[in-house]
Amino acid sequence: MLKAVCLREVRLAARRPADALSGLVFFVMVGSLFPLALGPDSALLRQIAPGVMWVAALLAVLLGQHRLFESDWADGSLEQWVLAQAALPLLVGIKVAAQWLIAVLPLLIAAPLLGWQYGMDNASIAVLLAALALGTPSLSLLAALGAALTLGLRGQLLLTLVVLPLSIPILIFGSHAVTQAQLGLAAEPALSLLGACLCLALLVTPWAIAQALRLALE
Amino acid sequence: MNKPLTDFSRAWRWRQLASPPVFYQWAGRVWPWLAGLALLLAAAGLWVGFLLAPTDSQQGEVYRIIFLHVPAAWMSMFIYLVAALHAGLGLVYKTRLSPLLARALAPTGAVFTVIALWTGAAWGKPTWGAWWVWDARLTSELILLFLYLGYLGVVSAIEDSQRADSAGAIVLLAGVVNIPIIYFSVQWWSTLHQGATIRWDAAPSMTHSMLAGMLLMALACWAYSLAVALVRTRCLILERAQEERL
Numbered sequence: 001m002l003k004a005v006c007l008r009e010v011r012l013a014a015r016r017p018a019d020a021l022s023g024l025v026f027f028v029m030v031g032s033l034f035p036l037a038l039g040p041d042s043a044l045l046r047q048i049a050p051g052v053m054w055v056a057a058l059l060a061v062l063l064g065q066h067r068l069f070e071s072d073w074a075d076g077s078l079e080q081w082v083l084a085q086a087a088l089p090l091l092v093g094i095k096v097a098a099q100w101l102i103a104v105l106p107l108l109i110a111a112p113l114l115g116w117q118y119g120m121d122n123a124s125i126a127v128l129l130a131a132l133a134l135g136t137p138s139l140s141l142l143a144a145l146g147a148a149l150t151l152g153l154r155g156q157l158l159l160t161l162v163v164l165p166l167s168i169p170i171l172i173f174g175s176h177a178v179t180q181a182q183l184g185l186a187a188e189p190a191l192s193l194l195g196a197c198l199c200l201a202l203l204v205t206p207w208a209i210a211q212a213l214r215l216a217l218e
Numbered sequence: 219m220n221k222p223l224t225d226f227s228r229a230w231r232w233r234q235l236a237s238p239p240v241f242y243q244w245a246g247r248v249w250p251w252l253a254g255l256a257l258l259l260a261a262a263g264l265w266v267g268f269l270l271a272p273t274d275s276q277q278g279e280v281y282r283i284i285f286l287h288v289p290a291a292w293m294s295m296f297i298y299l300v301a302a303l304h305a306g307l308g309l310v311y312k313t314r315l316s317p318l319l320a321r322a323l324a325p326t327g328a329v330f331t332v333i334a335l336w337t338g339a340a341w342g343k344p345t346w347g348a349w350w351v352w353d354a355r356l357t358s359e360l361i362l363l364f365l366y367l368g369y370l371g372v373v374s375a376i377e378d379s380q381r382a383d384s385a386g387a388i389v390l391l392a393g394v395v396n397i398p399i400i401y402f403s404v405q406w407w408s409t410l411h412q413g414a415t416i417r418w419d420a421a422p423s424m425t426h427s428m429l430a431g432m433l434l435m436a437l438a439c440w441a442y443s444l445a446v447a448l449v450r451t452r453c454l455i456l457e458r459a460q461e462e463r464l
Contacts, residue, residue, distance in 0.1 A: 145388075145392070149388060150375070153375050154375075158371055158372060158375050161364075162371070162389055164368075165365045165368060165393065166365075166393065166395075168361055208388050208392065211388060212385060212388055216381065218380070218381065
């Protein structure tokens with residue numbers, strides 16, 4: 001059952017690659033807009049790089065998410081999930097994990113490219129990747145919570161309104177880690193906090209998402 | 219059988235308030251008193267604050283904005299907690315009144331958050347030289363405003379009232395993380411916003427008239443919040459009754 005859910009997600013994504021890759025394209029384009037708007041001052045770009053990358057990643061994760069449960073809801077597989085023997089939080093967790101692998105992992109692969117564009121050194125890029133790897137799963141979970149809460153509603157902005165305030169700590173710790181690395185200071189404290197956020201998100205959000213999905217199905 | 223009926227009913231009377239019709243009656247009796255109390259206390263607090271309290275030795279007259287700023291900031295956090303508590307109760311026990319109370323409290327909390335931010339900005343300009351700094355407490359208070367707006371947005375976007383209540387409860391409960399961050403931000407990150415002057419574990423470092431003015435204003439804000447929330451809950455009870463009749 002769990003394997004089937006996972007495979008189904010991957011298959012669906014593989015058949016519609018445009019959906020999965022739109023987040024990646026968005027990330028790269030937003031990242032490239034800042035140098036165009038601010039001018040090619042390399043010192044300034046290096047300074048703003050962590051913040052820009054994190055904001056771009058956050059928006060890229062959030063923007064596609066309002067459709068996360070929509071097709072499952074429309075074709076009735078969500079109801080089957082609720083009836084299934086496996087616990088709904090577990091199924092939701094697997095779905096979010098699969099979505100993260102499909103939609104967010106490419107973003108991590110592209111992140112070093114953007115980092116080099118901004119003139120970051122390799123050590124900072126390594127920290128950026130570690131921070132993104134620790135932080136984006138929490139963002140995906142929060143975005144899934146927003147998607148479940150707003151399932152079937154018209155406003156797409158509503159999801160952002162709910163999720164953005166909650167994702168601010170991750171944004172702060174994530175860009176802080178990279179800034180510390182750029183300054184030659186220890187990035188570990190910020191990375192540990194990101195890991196703590198991820199643990200908290202893993203602990204709480206699957207249940208909250210499951211509860212929100214049950215509400216949407218009632 | 220031997221138990222006198224009157225005692226029983228008296229002991230359990232407060233629980234009857236969980237019933238919307240009883241609460242409607244009770245709130246209708248209580249709110250004018252609370253509103254009057256709020257007016258009286260606010261008048262007294264402003265009188266003490268602006269006429270009796272001495273000028274601050276460091277900040278001059280501009281410090282007097284604390285008589286509004288501090289109570290508003292307290293209320294913004296406290297109302298969020300109370301609203302989240304009621305929303306949680308409604309989510310767990312499916313009580314009919316709790317989500318309505320949460321919904322009635324949230325706009326007042328949002329207004330107090332705006333007041334706290336606004337008065338803070340008005341105080342910051344002459345004192346710090348800037349309307350806004352990205353200080354930990356200011357930022358977390360701004361996030362609190364966003365949380366209130368997110369809750370109000372979700373609740374108003376969902377038409378089915380049951381789902382709106384539960385979804386709003388999840389949003390409110392998820393945001394509770396922010397409250398300790400605001401409260402302890404001054405201790406955790408020692409940035410520009412000054413530390414607490416009134417503490418549980420030490421005597422307040424301000425003269426008695428300043429303290430009295432601030433506490434009177436805080437009580438006024440309490441009475442105002444209660445009165446407004448009760449009136450709003452009455453409206454919501456009527457709305458729900460209308461929905462159920464349809």
